[in-house]
Amino acid sequence: MSSISKYFSDLFTGISSLWAGMRVTGKYFFSPGQIVTEQYPENRATLKMEPRFKGEIIMPHDENNQHNCTGCGICEMNCPNGSIEIITDRVANPEGKLERVIDKHIYHLSMCTFCGLCVKTCPSNALAFGQKFEHAVFDRHKLTKVLNQPGSSLKKEAKK
Amino acid sequence: MSEEIIKDVIVREDEDYIVNLGPQHPSTHGVLRFEVCLKGETIKYVIPHIGYIHRGIEKMCESITYPQIIHLTDRMDYLSAHMNNEAVCLCVEEALQVEVPERVKYIRTILDELNRLASHQLWWAAFGMDLGALTSFFYGLRDREHILDIFEESFGSRLLHSFNTPGGLMHDVHPNFQNRIKEFIKYFRKKLPEYDQLLTGNVIFQARAKGIGYMNRETAIAYGITGPTGRGSNFACDVRKIAPYSAYDKVEFKEILLDGGDTFARYQVRMAEMWESLKIIEQLVDNIPEGDFTAKMKPIIKLPVGEYFKRVETARGELAVYIVSDGNKTPYRIKFRSPNFSNLFVMNDLVTGHKIADLIAISGSLDLVIPDIDR
Amino acid sequence: MSSKLYDFSTLTGSIHAGLSNMMSPGWVVFSEMILIGVIFLLSFALIGLYLVYLERKVCAIIQNRVGPNRVGKWGLMQTLADFIKLIMKEMIPIRKADHLLFNLAPFIVITSTIMAMAALPLAKGLQAIDFNIGVFYIMAVSSIGVIGILLAGWSSNSKYSLIGAMRSGAQIVSYELSVGLSLLAIVVFSGTMSLSGIIESQVDGWWIFKGHIPAFISFIIFLIASTAEINRGPFDLAEAESELTAGFHTEYSGIKFAFFYLAEYMNMFIVAALGATVFLGGWMPFHVGTWEGFNQIMDFIPPMVWFFSKTLFIILIIMWFKWTFPRLRIDQLLTLEWKYLLPISLFNIVLIAFIVLMHWHF
Numbered sequence: 001m002s003s004i005s006k007y008f009s010d011l012f013t014g015i016s017s018l019w020a021g022m023r024v025t026g027k028y029f030f031s032p033g034q035i036v037t038e039q040y041p042e043n044r045a046t047l048k049m050e051p052r053f054k055g056e057i058i059m060p061h062d063e064n065n066q067h068n069c070t071g072c073g074i075c076e077m078n079c080p081n082g083s084i085e086i087i088t089d090r091v092a093n094p095e096g097k098l099e100r101v102i103d104k105h106i107y108h109l110s111m112c113t114f115c116g117l118c119v120k121t122c123p124s125n126a127l128a129f130g131q132k133f134e135h136a137v138f139d140r141h142k143l144t145k146v147l148n149q150p151g152s153s154l155k156k157e158a159k160k
Numbered sequence: 161m162s163e164e165i166i167k168d169v170i171v172r173e174d175e176d177y178i179v180n181l182g183p184q185h186p187s188t189h190g191v192l193r194f195e196v197c198l199k200g201e202t203i204k205y206v207i208p209h210i211g212y213i214h215r216g217i218e219k220m221c222e223s224i225t226y227p228q229i230i231h232l233t234d235r236m237d238y239l240s241a242h243m244n245n246e247a248v249c250l251c252v253e254e255a256l257q258v259e260v261p262e263r264v265k266y267i268r269t270i271l272d273e274l275n276r277l278a279s280h281q282l283w284w285a286a287f288g289m290d291l292g293a294l295t296s297f298f299y300g301l302r303d304r305e306h307i308l309d310i311f312e313e314s315f316g317s318r319l320l321h322s323f324n325t326p327g328g329l330m331h332d333v334h335p336n337f338q339n340r341i342k343e344f345i346k347y348f349r350k351k352l353p354e355y356d357q358l359l360t361g362n363v364i365f366q367a368r369a370k371g372i373g374y375m376n377r378e379t380a381i382a383y384g385i386t387g388p389t390g391r392g393s394n395f396a397c398d399v400r401k402i403a404p405y406s407a408y409d410k411v412e413f414k415e416i417l418l419d420g421g422d423t424f425a426r427y428q429v430r431m432a433e434m435w436e437s438l439k440i441i442e443q444l445v446d447n448i449p450e451g452d453f454t455a456k457m458k459p460i461i462k463l464p465v466g467e468y469f470k471r472v473e474t475a476r477g478e479l480a481v482y483i484v485s486d487g488n489k490t491p492y493r494i495k496f497r498s499p500n501f502s503n504l505f506v507m508n509d510l511v512t513g514h515k516i517a518d519l520i521a522i523s524g525s526l527d528l529v530i531p532d533i534d535r
Numbered sequence: 536m537s538s539k540l541y542d543f544s545t546l547t548g549s550i551h552a553g554l555s556n557m558m559s560p561g562w563v564v565f566s567e568m569i570l571i572g573v574i575f576l577l578s579f580a581l582i583g584l585y586l587v588y589l590e591r592k593v594c595a596i597i598q599n600r601v602g603p604n605r606v607g608k609w610g611l612m613q614t615l616a617d618f619i620k621l622i623m624k625e626m627i628p629i630r631k632a633d634h635l636l637f638n639l640a641p642f643i644v645i646t647s648t649i650m651a652m653a654a655l656p657l658a659k660g661l662q663a664i665d666f667n668i669g670v671f672y673i674m675a676v677s678s679i680g681v682i683g684i685l686l687a688g689w690s691s692n693s694k695y696s697l698i699g700a701m702r703s704g705a706q707i708v709s710y711e712l713s714v715g716l717s718l719l720a721i722v723v724f725s726g727t728m729s730l731s732g733i734i735e736s737q738v739d740g741w742w743i744f745k746g747h748i749p750a751f752i753s754f755i756i757f758l759i760a761s762t763a764e765i766n767r768g769p770f771d772l773a774e775a776e777s778e779l780t781a782g783f784h785t786e787y788s789g790i791k792f793a794f795f796y797l798a799e800y801m802n803m804f805i806v807a808a809l810g811a812t813v814f815l816g817g818w819m820p821f822h823v824g825t826w827e828g829f830n831q832i833m834d835f836i837p838p839m840v841w842f843f844s845k846t847l848f849i850i851l852i853i854m855w856f857k858w859t860f861p862r863l864r865i866d867q868l869l870t871l872e873w874k875y876l877l878p879i880s881l882f883n884i885v886l887i888a889f890i891v892l893m894h895w896h897f
Contacts, residue, residue: 013363080231
């Protein structure tokens, strides 16, 4: 007799548990307002990334095409996997002495792991994280970028 | 005692009907190969093959400095990335006997628990999907997006943060951090009962999970199973209680121990842990002390000669870091004791005698992340 | 009954008369057969395609996402695009497979589906085959589909397909019992097996209301058993993606796979239409006993609209099942049938026979 009552109680608890699950999905079926999908790429105009988003490394230039990079090479030493190559040049400054300036700050986006050590350890705050995230290209060599723009120069106040 | 429990090498016979749950399979959550020997529908033995994603992390760490190791540890168990980072940082800080500010400890603990929540949400999503309840995948991930947005606001990346550094944090959290967390807690407390309605109480799910993959306490201890998997077999292995670190000695939380030992018990442990994580975050989020976000460290970190050990509780079990240093700025040898490696190899004991469909359920309940096994 | 307004037998009669004027009786039959065949094939394709789209949209809304919305307005052309892609795919021939059976299997499945579809009454007078054993005919003909599945698994010459086909075969054969018994419940109530007869007997209310509790239990059993019949929902272990492979249709690619896929959705349509006809009144509007005024209002809505909306209702319930529940293992599936559904159905039939004798139904 107890097995018969167990049979029926199993049946009824089973059906009520199934109905509880169906209520959850049924509730979402009738609330299309809960849809969380973002219609990318149609919403590119209004898409705002977080300010600290780690998209890629950039070297901010101000309106006079000047940056803060002195070519010290600390970022290159701190990068764990060699995504940064610094090529420096010796140029004569106005007093006639030869000093080191940055020629090319090569950044391999293809190898970067976005650990942030270069941004953190740069003594002149020359590097920052950009917010661009659409990096897909057809040619791998386009992922090797030179961060200092052509014709740019060092901002003089950085040398303290 | 372990020798009686852990069987010897499995012998393959000629007439065995072997089927490969190959490295590419939607349910193995990573690249893992299960060599399954079937007899009809029942499984005779299972041999896991690992190594498909071995990247040599421990060897790579021998040639880079301590702050540079952090970004590699992210990529071991990527669902508990913060705990992995914290393990190495704590080990180095203990070796140098550096006292981190209170603010750092509180923030690290809050991020630990958020990460644990996110990991369990993803586990629930994938577990439901493996068993056939495809909607649970989307509900779990939808709620996880809120946590990932909190991470993105403070660190800039959603999954692999590399936010810790020996001595503290890389930079301070966003000013909006506390408010967003409080909103999230309110939101998630309403959604978590829906998870129970959808899966936990469901009679089909219980029939698929109860009595499947029974593991008793002696087996768990013999294999070194930690984390929610071990706690489902009544093995009290929570490192947060045994050897508290960061701010864990300042919060009150329960260690969830169940003695069912089967898939359903492991499931319930993780669901209860989600509630406990919410409680821990609530206790801490309003009381973060002001202060510095890092201690003063030398620019080049060199550990004194010796051996250092530290363990933390990731979402899957006990991760331990063992550093052997010979005084240089790079470690001589670093060894990670990964929880998933130990958890995987109990698979043969659990699965023998069950059916193929149960293999999927059991491996889902063990909650393996394969890159942690292979490192 | 004011559905004389919507009686299709006048339309079909006039088409028949027009054709008889043009050609000899043999040719009339032949051309009518061709006409009906073309209509059915077109509706098979269209309904199949749009059911796939409906499923994707329903599943998307339940999962808080949007579903297809790029190909055509609201994604309506999505299935057409998928179909074109499938047609363009290579049909990979298997060397050691039995080629005749391998190519025959999809056609058997489709044939049985269309034969079952022909007996469904869409409106008064709009039924291709009107037997007096309609229910029995549909059950028999949909069983032919099992042969197609078993042939597909066997001729693929692959152990995964064979396991999947055997599981599917066992599942379908077991659940046919429950489907048959639940349909038999309404046959006992209405006293006739012909589908048009069953619908006519629902003129004063649908059987699910008139037959109160036993008819409701039969309806629930019918829903569960027919979901298992069509290899769907929580009973799709044989073709689940997270199991070993895709079951009996693993080795099929291109247009043959499209046949299996479409046939699965058309089976869902047939089973839903059958449930709507037998339990919910088919094309009969919602009448309540003798409330003449209410019945007249309900009669204004065309019967085809009633038929399709009831079918859609049952299809939505079947989709609701699939997207909520985890899968059952094969032994749990068979336990459900043999230990729960079958005894309850048998007891239900005895109860219904008693109720009909004592006239305790409406």
